[in-house]
Amino acid sequence: MIGQPPVRLEAHEVGKWFGEVVAVGNCSLEVGRGVVGLLGQNGAGKTTLFKLLAGLITPSRGRVLLDGHPLRSHVGLYRRVGFCPESDALPGWLTGREFLHMLVRLAGVERARVRGRVDELLERFELTDAANRRLGGYSKGMRQKLKLAQALAHDPDVLFMDEPLNGMDPVSRHQAIGAIRQLGEEGRTVLVSSHILPEVEEMTRRIILIHRSKVLAEGDVTEIRDLIPEYPTVVALRCARARELAAHLVRQEHVMGVECEGDSRVIVRTEHALAFYRALPGWLLESGLAVEEIHTLDDDLESVFTYLTGD
Amino acid sequence: MNHTTETVRIPAPLGDGVASLAVAAATWRELARRKRLLSLAFLLMLPVVLLLAVRIWYPDSAPADVLLSLMARYAYIPLLVPITAIAVGAPAISEPIAEGTLVYFWTRPLRRHALYLGRVLAAALVGGVMVLLSQTLVFTVALFGWPQAIGFELVRLHTEMTVVTLLGTVVYTALFAALGAGLKKPMIAAILFAFLWEPAVVDIPQRIQEWTLQFHLQNLVHWPDTGAADLRGFIENLLNQALAREPVPAWQSVLVLISVGVVTTLGGVLLLRTRQLDKQG
Numbered sequence: 147m148i149g150q151p152p153v154r155l156e157a158h159e160v161g162k163w164f165g166e167v168v169a170v171g172n173c174s175l176e177v178g179r180g181v182v183g184l185l186g187q188n189g190a191g192k193t194t195l196f197k198l199l200a201g202l203i204t205p206s207r208g209r210v211l212l213d214g215h216p217l218r219s220h221v222g223l224y225r226r227v228g229f230c231p232e233s234d235a236l237p238g239w240l241t242g243r244e245f246l247h248m249l250v251r252l253a254g255v256e257r258a259r260v261r262g263r264v265d266e267l268l269e270r271f272e273l274t275d276a277a278n279r280r281l282g283g284y285s286k287g288m289r290q291k292l293k294l295a296q297a298l299a300h301d302p303d304v305l306f307m308d309e310p311l312n313g314m315d316p317v318s319r320h321q322a323i324g325a326i327r328q329l330g331e332e333g334r335t336v337l338v339s340s341h342i343l344p345e346v347e348e349m350t351r352r353i354i355l356i357h358r359s360k361v362l363a364e365g366d367v368t369e370i371r372d373l374i375p376e377y378p379t380v381v382a383l384r385c386a387r388a389r390e391l392a393a394h395l396v397r398q399e400h401v402m403g404v405e406c407e408g409d410s411r412v413i414v415r416t417e418h419a420l421a422f423y424r425a426l427p428g429w430l431l432e433s434g435l436a437v438e439e440i441h442t443l444d445d446d447l448e449s450v451f452t453y454l455t456g457d
Numbered sequence: 458m459n460h461t462t463e464t465v466r467i468p469a470p471l472g473d474g475v476a477s478l479a480v481a482a483a484t485w486r487e488l489a490r491r492k493r494l495l496s497l498a499f500l501l502m503l504p505v506v507l508l509l510a511v512r513i514w515y516p517d518s519a520p521a522d523v524l525l526s527l528m529a530r531y532a533y534i535p536l537l538v539p540i541t542a543i544a545v546g547a548p549a550i551s552e553p554i555a556e557g558t559l560v561y562f563w564t565r566p567l568r569r570h571a572l573y574l575g576r577v578l579a580a581a582l583v584g585g586v587m588v589l590l591s592q593t594l595v596f597t598v599a600l601f602g603w604p605q606a607i608g609f610e611l612v613r614l615h616t617e618m619t620v621v622t623l624l625g626t627v628v629y630t631a632l633f634a635a636l637g638a639g640l641k642k643p644m645i646a647a648i649l650f651a652f653l654w655e656p657a658v659v660d661i662p663q664r665i666q667e668w669t670l671q672f673h674l675q676n677l678v679h680w681p682d683t684g685a686a687d688l689r690g691f692i693e694n695l696l697n698q699a700l701a702r703e704p705v706p707a708w709q710s711v712l713v714l715i716s717v718g719v720v721t722t723l724g725g726v727l728l729l730r731t732r733q734l735d736k737q738g
Binding site for chain 2: 197200201202203204213215220221222223224225226227228229231233235236237239240244245247248249251252253254280296306
């Protein structure tokens with residue numbers, strides 16, 4: 147990806163409705179390089195937003211642009227796009243190799259390079275042994291791998307992955323998470339839709355949270371967590387002189403409450419976690435106390451999700 | 458949010474020829490392996506078996522040219538060609554939509570018409586090959602016991618009938634594929650068209666019969682040159698009286714058939730271009 151211009155995926159006031167049902171209402175967002183998790187409960191509008199962004203459906207209002215152009219009406223842009231659908235549907239009468247061969251060719255890979263690329267993908271996703279079997283006989287995990295393989299067939303800059311880990315065994319799941327993180331680190335734009343929060347958390351800290359057809363939050367999980375005033379962030383500190391530390395912290399700005407748990411653990415509630423973390427080293431120097439461990443208890447994705455959606 | 462509008466050069470889509478051929482090659486494999494093709498092959502063997510029975514038990518009943526003509530007019534055109542087109546044409550576009558596999562084509566840099574043409578081309582080829590094999594076998598069996606019939610005229614008649622039935626297969630396939638681009642259950646619409654509309658309308662005089670594909674295909678089938686007194690003349694007269702057909706010039710039928718093929722293909726492409734992938738997949 148080095149040397150390639152960054153991909154810019156934008157949605158401007160996008161809405162989609164089917165009859166009187168609003169699936170997505172007035173969403174604006176921008177996705178750049180790296181992995182971004184698209185999160186939402188069932189029926190929140192996640193899948194519709196995903197399809198809008200990937201150009202599979204046209205918005206009822208607003209615009210979706212990839213590098214300044216509507217993806218749906220400029221199909222050449224799909225040379226830069228890989229798509230891994232949620233559905234397990236595959237043309238069951240083709241073999242794995244034939245399926246990949248067709249899609250690698252259709253992605254614009256030169257004829258002379260197609261066979262080699264197909265072999266590479268089969269090898270990378272451990273499907274070489276099953277390459278000549280018809281897709282109708284593939285297990286769910288194998289289908290998932292094949293779907294990922296075809297999405298990466300042409301080395302795309304931007305990847306849409308709808309529930310990419312569904313049906314994978316733990317080892318494959320672990321490998322896939324690593325591979326997705328690596329794609330983001332390489333500078334690609336990877337949009338991952340999922341409802342399994344810990345999995346998304348392993349891939350990225352950047353999320354788009356959609357709830358009741360609207361984008362509720364967008365950005366880094368910690369930053370988003372910091373913007374939820376109704377639920378102060380809970381930070382645990384391990385310190386040999388816990389009571390002294392508690393007494394010192396309770397007087398500081400951004401600290402809403404302090405309590406001691408045993409002799410070596412202090413629990414702090416702060417309304418502004420980032421400011422708290424910035425100021426903490428100064429307070430420690432000032433007090434001459436040493437902290438062995440700092441751990442935020444509720445800035446994980448699940449907490450943020452629960453606080454924001456109220457569910 | 459920064460709503461910049463700076464644009465980047467758009468990559469070119471895949472060439473239509475390359476895209477259509479790649480789609481057609483994969484679709485060919487896919488269609489040729491479907492189980493329904495076995496049923497179709499069995500059905501297309503029926504005229505061969507029937508002719509074989511005629512040749513074994515009634516060896517002197519009819520000359521080869523009359524049998525070929527009868528088969529083309531009353532077995533292939535009204536029955537076997539539409540059935541073949543229903544089996545391969547109706548699912549060509551509708552099946553990937555219904556199954557959710559269209560998304561793999563949709564997210565590739567190929568234009569919608571290239572995808573459509575590739576799939577319809579493969580369907581027409583599969584159907585055409587099946588009909589061609591069946592007709593070749595019919596031709597071979599029709600010659601049993603009538604080796605003296607082999608000549609330029611018979612070969613010309615066979616070629617003409619083959620071309621007409623292949624044209625019929627292509628046109629019906631194009632029509633049923635277009636139904637698949639617009640309807641959720643194109644098979645039902647195709648069956649109603651082929652076996653309700655066509656038989657009901659094809660024998661209505663005063664040019665109404667021209668509103669069927671069957672009429673134009675049958676209009677193109679040449680009857681062997683016969684005297685009214687012999688068996689061939691008898692059959693011809695009998696059928697013409699019974700069916701009340703009013704022939705039109707051959708060029709007119711060819712024009713109508715080609716127009717139907719072109720218009721339905723364009724319609725199908727337009728339907729596919731406006732299609733949205735509501736179904737997940």
